[in-house]
Amino acid sequence: MTPWLRRQRALADYTLSALGRRKGKNISLVVIYALIVFLVASIMMFSSGMRREADLVLSEAPELIVQQLTLGRHELIAGGEVEKLAAIRGVTAAKGRLWGYYYDRLNGANYTVMVPDDPTIKLEQGQAILGEAIPRSRGLSWEGAPLFLSRFEGDLVKFDVVDTLSHDSALVSADLMLITEQDFRDFFGLAPDVYTDISVSIRNEREIATIIAKAEKVMPKARFVTRADISRTYQKLFDWREGLLVTLAIAAILAFGIFAAEKASGLSAEETREIGILKAIGWDTGDVIAMKLWEGALVSVGAFLTGAVAAYVHVFLGGAGLFAPVLKGWSVLYPDFALTPQIDVLQLTTLFLVTVLPYVAATLVPIWRVATGDPDQVMR
Amino acid sequence: MITLSAVTKLYNEGRPNQMAALDGIDLTVPGDAVTVLTGPSGSGKTTLLSLIGCMARPTSGRVHLNGDMVSGLPESFLTGLRRTTFGFVFQRFNLVRGLSVIENVRLPAVPLGPDHVELTERAMARLEHLGLADKADIPVEYLSGGETQRAAIARALINDAPILIADEPTANLDTVLVNRFLDIVADLRAEGRTVIMTSHDPRIFTASLVDNVVRMVDGRLDTEEAPA
Known part of the structure; x- marks a missing residue:
């Protein structure tokens, strides 16, 4: 030393x-x-x-979300717009998304109700997959316990809970409820050919700005939200x-x-x-x-x-x-x-x-x- | 040998409460001897001792240690001298409360970065010699007056200083402890060390082993012959 x-x-x-x-x-x-x-x-x-x-x-989210605006507010988008976006060069796929909010008076929570666009998620009518916080807050502690939702006095809709989303994605999926397209349209009373917004997959991320510029010409009243925007x-x-x-x-x-x-x-x-x-x-x-x-x-x-x-x-x-x-x-x-x-x-x-x-x-x-x-x- | 020439020490210099603690001291303190500075309270004994021990510098005049002038040296050199040449036993012993006896004894050697085991052995040997080995691990506040004094002496000698400086080392001690202290001084002399101390205790300055008594009064040397 x-x-x-x-x-x-x-x-x-x-x-x-x-x-x-x-x-x-x-x-x-x-x-x-x-x-x-x-x-x-x-x-x-x-x-x-x-x-x-x-x-x-967010790394698994679509590169671009397109939303229709009316009076500066988010509005439902017509199904025909999906084809227009899909036709733009550089766009791999465009899909109409259905999602909305449901306020559960029983626990005072808002759920995000959504139709999954992942083809591996198999759902049948009357079935639901829930984010991990929903069964927890509703006390659905046993396997196979159904979820009952009420939109107004005297109304009751039953969903069979077939799965719960993993904890890995819980940050953004804790309040998520996935149901089939038909159930979604029935539950919210939605017309058959409208969507909440459109998700657009883009082959080359560096082309996003160009594709947005083209899409703006097709849909001048729409709002374009990139993955980077959501992350920000x-x-x-x-x-x-x-x-x-x-x-x-x-x-x-x-x-x-x-x-x-x-x-x-x-x-x-x-x-x-x-x-x-x-x-x-x-x-x-x-x-x-x-x-x-x-x-x-x-x-x-x-x-x-x-x-x-x-x-x-x-x-x-x-x-x-x-x-x-x-x-x-x-x-x-x-x-x-x-x-x-x-x-x-x-x-x-x-x-x-x-x-x-x-x-x-x-x-x-x-x-x-x-x-x-x-x-x-x-x-x- | 320590020589002081025309040494003056002022406190609160230049202020209304300026006070001359020492005034024109010319003195030679022989090496290899026991010297006692004596005199009434306020006579300047302690101030003189602190100048001899390189704890303070004179306001004017010079201090030589073995022929080298030390009064003009910067603080770091004076620290070096205090560390290697002088060992101090203070009036109230000034052991650090809360630390054990052995921790106190090791203290002067800490900045030298010694080997811990070797230092502890050296400290234990000192304590053994002074009959304090069994008290090594107890906090110093539990020691009696005599034990505290011996612990302070052990601390003063840990760096093997050739000169021991002691300020009123027997104040408040009974005769048995005073005699014990004189025995220790005799041992130190036998080891060839120089001892310089202040005391107004006659049991000390009249002791047979004291070679040199310096009388002081009002900051000056008292050159008048003491009554027989």
């Missing part, structure tokens, strides 16, 4: 013993510190996990929600800042005296500062690691129980799924820099002031 390393080890050793003397005070400091890091790290990990999840799900909307939604929580976290950080500044600005008489003793027995200013740097580092890095690991466990293993209601899902139906564990190094580094460095720096100034004084003060 080099002399430098031995010196650092000796200083760290002393610092640990010194910290042990004020156990209560130091433990409470680390706990508060770790809680703040835990809070902010949880929000950051959770939000970035959600964004990744949304991108993952999700990102903004999560950004907004993250911002909301970060604002709360900032209040906590500020409170901690005041606490740390208070600790940092005034060294206790005992600490001042201790520094005087150390200087008198042969420590120089650099030794005292190095020792206090160790103290700051042990407290703040210890708290940072504790907070960050706790946040990781909370978000990726514990389902982010604390923030889930704010950060994911819509009003009543919350998706239940586990985020893929992943660490954003840049985010963690930023968090490290904004929590550890100011604390260490704030504690150094008063130490430096005391440590540069004459050691003979302890003689008097």
